[in-house]
Amino acid sequence: MGNDDPFENMLAQMDRAETYADVDHGVFERLKYPERTLKVTLPVELESGNIEVFEGYRCQFDSARGPFKGGVRYHPSVTQREVEALAGWMTWKCALVDLPYGGAKGGVICEPKDLTENDLERLTRRYTEGIRRLIGPETDVPAPDMNTNPQTMAWMMDTYSVYEGYTVPKVVTGKPLEIGGTPGRVAATGRGVSIVTERLFEYLENDLDDATVAVQGFGNVGSHAARLLDDAGARVVATSDVTGAAYDPDGLDVPTLGAHVDAGGLIEEYTAGDLKGTDRTRWDEPEMISNAELLELDVDVLIPAAVEGVITAENADRVRANAIVEAANGPTTVAADEVLSERDVQIVPDILANAGGVIVSYLEWVQNSQEFSWPLETVNAELERRIGSAFDETIERYDQGDVPDLRTAAYTIALERIARAHEYRGLFP
C-alpha cells in the first residue's frame, strides 16, 4: 500500500496509532483532512524569453496549536497529495516537539536544475504573490525544504514585505543572517538528526565510535548529518545524490566530499576523481553504487535524507541496517514498517528525527519577535534540549510496552496533544 501516495501512507500511520492514542474518534477523523489547500498557477517569463506556466500549492493542515508552519519544496515530482501529506507530518512534528505551531507545507512543480538564478527569483516572487493571502507572521510561516534555501526565503520575505509596505522578517524562517535569520538554521535539521542518532545509540547501549552509517541524499540535511556524525566518530561509508552513491567500506572522506558538493560537484564526479572547488587530496577510494543498493548496505544505521517512499514492502526484507533514522519526510511505507518492526529494526521516525529544522525555525521566529539575536551556542543548546526532550518522551512512551514501535509512540504523543487543543478550543467559532 501507499508506496507512491504519501498521503495514504500518512493516513495508514495514523490508523496504526489510533488504537493506542487517547483521542476521541470524531476528533481523530477530523485530523485526516487538511483545513485548506490553495493551488496557484504561476506564469513566469524565463531568462530565455519563453513564458512557462508552473503550478504551486500551499496546504494548511491544522492550526489548533498555533500558526501554520512548514517548508516550501521545489521538485518535479511535487503533487497536491504529497504537499498535503507533508503538511500533515509538519502538524504531528510541531506537536511532538511541543512548538506552538500547527502544520503546513508548500510546493512548486519545477526542475530547479533547468532554471537560472533569475528564473528562480521570478518563480519565487510569483509563488509568494500567489499564496500571499494565506501566509503571514502570525498565520502561516514558510521555511526552506528540498531545493529551497536562505536566498529563496529572502525573495519570499521581500515580496511579502513589498505588498505590506514595510519589512516583515517574521513571515518566513530560514532567512539569511543579514535580514533576520538565526545562526544555526542551515545546519539545524542535520544537527538534529545527528543528536537523535547519538541518543539512539545510548538507548541501545551501542558505541557510535566507528559505527557504520549510510546516508541517502547529500543535500542540506544529509550533508550536515554526515559531517556531524563523522565528527562524532562514526564511519560514513556511503552517501548519494540523484547520480548515484559513493561507497567505501573503510569510510568516506566526508570533509573533502562536502567541499566538492558545496562547489556544485556531483557524486559521480567525486567517485571518478574529478574534484570541484577543493585542493584537498581525498583519502577514500569509493566505488559507485546505486541509490537502491545504498539502502541495502550492511550498516549500523541507515539515514534516508532525500525523498519519501524509498523503503517499501518490496525492499524492506533486504534492508540490513540495525537502525534507521528518518532524516527525510516519509521515507518508509507502513507496509515496510511492519516488516522492519517484526525484525526489531529500530526506526526513529521523521517527525522526531528531522524536527531540528523547525525547532530552530521557531527560535528564529522568537528572535524576530524580540527584535534580538542569540549567539550560535545558545541556539544549538536550545535545539539539543528540545529535541532531546522529545526523544526521551518518545522512548518513555515506547518503553511502556504497548505500542509496537517508536513511530507509533511519537504519533500517540503528537495526536493526543493536538486533540486536547481541539477539545479545549471546541469545534465551532
Ligand SMILES: NC(=O)C1=CN([C@@H]2O[C@H](COP(=O)(O)OP(=O)(O)OC[C@H]3O[C@@H](n4cnc5c(N)ncnc54)[C@H](OP(=O)(O)O)[C@@H]3O)[C@@H](O)[C@H]2O)C=CC1
Ligand atoms: N531542509 C530542511 O530543513 C528540512 C528537510 N527535511 C526533509 O529532508 C529531505 C531532504 O531535504 P533537503 O536536504 O533540504 O533537500 P536538498 O534539496 O538540499 O537535498 C536533497 C538531496 O536528495 C537527493 N535526491 C533528490 N531526489 C532524489 C531521488 N529521487 N533519489 C535519491 N536522491 C535524491 C538530492 O540529489 P541532487 O542534489 O542530485 O538533486 C540531494 O542530495 C526531504 O525529505 C525534506 O522534506 C525535513 C526537515 C527539514
Ligand SMILES: O=C(O)CCC(=O)C(=O)O
Ligand atoms: O523550518 C520549518 O519551518 C519547516 C521545515 C520543514 O519543512 C520540515 O520540517 O519538513
